[in-house]
Amino acid sequence: MATQHPTQSPQPPRRRLRRLAWAGGTLALTTATFAGVVAAGAVTTTRDLHQPVPAAPVPASRAAHATPAGTPVHHGRRLVVAVVAGTSGTIASDLLAPYDIFASSPAFTSYVVAAHARPVPLEGGPAVVPTHTFAAVDADPALKPDLVVVPGLSDPTGTSEAPLRSWVSRQHDDGAKVLGVCSGAMVLADTGMLDGLHATSHWSRISALEASRPAVHWVRGRRWVEDGSVTTTAAVTSGVPGALHLLDELAGPAEAQRVADLHPELGWTPTESTVIAKDHFTAGDWPVGVDYVMPWFRPTVGVALADGVGELDATAAFEVYGQSAAARTVAIAAGDAVRTQHGLTLLTTSIAGAPHVSRLVVPGAAEPATVDPRLRRWADSKGLTIRPLAGRGDSGPSGGGFTAALRDLATHADTATARTTAKMIGYPTADLGLHGGHRNWRAVLLTLAAIALAILLGGTPARLVRRRQRRSTAGTAADPATDAITEPNKEVSIQA
Numbered sequence: 453m454a455t456q457h458p459t460q461s462p463q464p465p466r467r468r469l470r471r472l473a474w475a476g477g478t479l480a481l482t483t484a485t486f487a488g489v490v491a492a493g494a495v496t497t498t499r500d501l502h503q504p505v506p507a508a509p510v511p512a513s514r515a516a517h518a519t520p521a522g523t524p525v526h527h528g529r530r531l532v533v534a535v536v537a538g539t540s541g542t543i544a545s546d547l548l549a550p551y552d553i554f555a556s557s558p559a560f561t562s563y564v565v566a567a568h569a570r571p572v573p574l575e576g577g578p579a580v581v582p583t584h585t586f587a588a589v590d591a592d593p594a595l596k597p598d599l600v601v602v603p604g605l606s607d608p609t610g611t612s613e614a615p616l617r618s619w620v621s622r623q624h625d626d627g628a629k630v631l632g633v634c635s636g637a638m639v640l641a642d643t644g645m646l647d648g649l650h651a652t653s654h655w656s657r658i659s660a661l662e663a664s665r666p667a668v669h670w671v672r673g674r675r676w677v678e679d680g681s682v683t684t685t686a687a688v689t690s691g692v693p694g695a696l697h698l699l700d701e702l703a704g705p706a707e708a709q710r711v712a713d714l715h716p717e718l719g720w721t722p723t724e725s726t727v728i729a730k731d732h733f734t735a736g737d738w739p740v741g742v743d744y745v746m747p748w749f750r751p752t753v754g755v756a757l758a759d760g761v762g763e764l765d766a767t768a769a770f771e772v773y774g775q776s777a778a779a780r781t782v783a784i785a786a787g788d789a790v791r792t793q794h795g796l797t798l799l800t801t802s803i804a805g806a807p808h809v810s811r812l813v814v815p816g817a818a819e820p821a822t823v824d825p826r827l828r829r830w831a832d833s834k835g836l837t838i839r840p841l842a843g844r845g846d847s848g849p850s851g852g853g854f855t856a857a858l859r860d861l862a863t864h865a866d867t868a869t870a871r872t873t874a875k876m877i878g879y880p881t882a883d884l885g886l887h888g889g890h891r892n893w894r895a896v897l898l899t900l901a902a903i904a905l906a907i908l909l910g911g912t913p914a915r916l917v918r919r920r921q922r923r924s925t926a927g928t929a930a931d932p933a934t935d936a937i938t939e940p941n942k943e944v945s946i947q948a
Contacts, residue, residue, distance in 0.1 A: 474914050478911050481909065482907055486905075500780040502606075503578055513580070513583040513796045530561045532561050532596060533561070533597065534600050534623070535547055536564075536600065536616055537564050537566040537572045538607070539566065540610060541575045541607070542574055542575060543575050543605070544767045545688045546636060546688060547564070548580075548767040549695075550601050550631065551763055554699065556711045556714055559702070559707055563595070564580060564582050564584075567585065567616060568585055573606075574770075576775075580797065581796070599702070600623050601636075602630060602632045602633065605636070605639055608635065608638040617642060620640070624645060624682075629698065630683070631691075631695065640682065641668055646667075650670075651677055651682070652685065653670070653686065655730065656733070658670050672730045674686065674728065675725075683698060686728060687875075693724060709722060736872070739865075739895075740778075740876070742899055748898060751779045751810035752780050753769075753780070753781050753813060754836070755781050756813070756824070757785045757790045758823070760791070761792055762815070762816050763794060768853040769841060770783070772857035773857070778865045783799075784800060784802075784812070785824075803827065803830040811837060813860060814838055814841060817840035818840055819840055822840070841856040854877070859884065862886040866888035866892075868888070869888075
């Protein structure tokens with residue numbers, strides 16, 4: 453009698469290993485897909501912070517230098533303040549806010565200097581036209597700076613900013629004081645200027661700086677730190693009190709208080725404490741994090757600028773919305789450029805070619821009636837409501853600059869987003885009276901959609917293999933040739 457040999461099935465351990473391998477591959481592909489979506493979102497958000505720099509020639513900026521009678525001066529002359537701008541991109545508030553402070557005092561001549569005379573991009577704002585180049589300043593003794601302000605740069609340690617770092621180092625070696633604003637400390641640390649000194653920076657960067665620059669004594673929980681001729685400041689808006697401290701030191705407390713009173717929302721006094729909270733990210737910051745990595749379909753806020761706008765007021769709206777990631781911003785004006793209160797030229801998008809915007813905010817305007825008539829007519833033609841970022845609010849004086857911008861953000865997003873944004877820029881919220889609207893779930897829904905997409909794509913290879921196996925099994929069972937071979941074998945076995 454013929455002996456039957458049953459078909460042997462794969463060994464259980466091999467089958468388990470195969471299943472584990474497929475499960476691991478599915479998980480890896482799912483994770484990679486979701487990570488790719490998040491990375492693409494972060495790149496999009498970062499790209500939106502850099503507005504295009506026009507190639508057409510534009511009028512140069514001019515230094516602010518008027519000196520009324522009775523103004524305090526240093527040894528019979530105005531002190532010179534040079535605010536450097538990088539070619540890779542410069543944090544808008546780090547540059548414009550300190551510039552506003554020093555340019556508001558006739559004790560100083562203030563200018564923006566860069567490696568070339570072409571417009572340079574401001575991260576989170578419109579491009580600015582430098583007042584001078586490094587070469588022009590080096591060639592003119594009257595422009596030699598007494599103080600150099602170093603903002604945060606998009607590429608602080610890159611080769612593209614090597615000329616800037618070298619120029620700042622030379623000015624410091626020649627006796628100039630240096631003010632590093634926020635992540636501008638990274639620029640200074642890369643030159644070795646901070647070695648052996650006490651310094652601070654944005655709270656989110658100090659841990660990394662402690663690891664990469666151990667020769668510097670990094671300090672947490674201080675608005676600004678002065679060590680010798682170098683002063684460094686904490687998060688973005690700390691550049692303002694840092695600048696006021698140096699103004700106090702160089703031009704006297706009375707002049708510093710006069711300038712501070714131009715921005716009463718700051719509440720600055722010469723005796724103000726430098727102690728601040730040692731901030732860190734918390735679970736409550738999730739709305740900003742989700743908005744940052746899921747920027748699609750978010751609204752565009754038009755920031756309307758006009759000649760004479762204050763630098764601090766102008767930059768606040770860009771900085772607040774840029775840090776929040778709740779909306780992208782575009783600088784809009786009646787023409788292609790505006791001249792600020794203290795002589796800087798900012799490049800804007802003309803109303804003739806402006807993109808679609810969800811709404812329009814106007815820095816420095818107390819009432820809609822004070823807005824440029826051309827901008828008002830354009831807004832009316834587009835059905836846009838004008839929101840001035842100054843004047844009085846429901847809870848008292850809204851102030852200008854960062855105060856008004858944060859309140860506007862809370863109204864159109866929510867208080868959690870506004871508070872996290874204030875923490876990111878180092879702005880105190882105790883007396884802001886933030887009242888938020890309803891949470892915009894756009895970014896949350898996009899996150900859920902991204903997770904679903906990742907799961908779908910991650911499991912696709914395994915599903916295709918299983919489908920192929922089922923088809924192969926079904927095809928084998930239905931193959932007539934296989935049946936013809938199988939049936940005679942059965943008969944032989946029975947007869948035997």
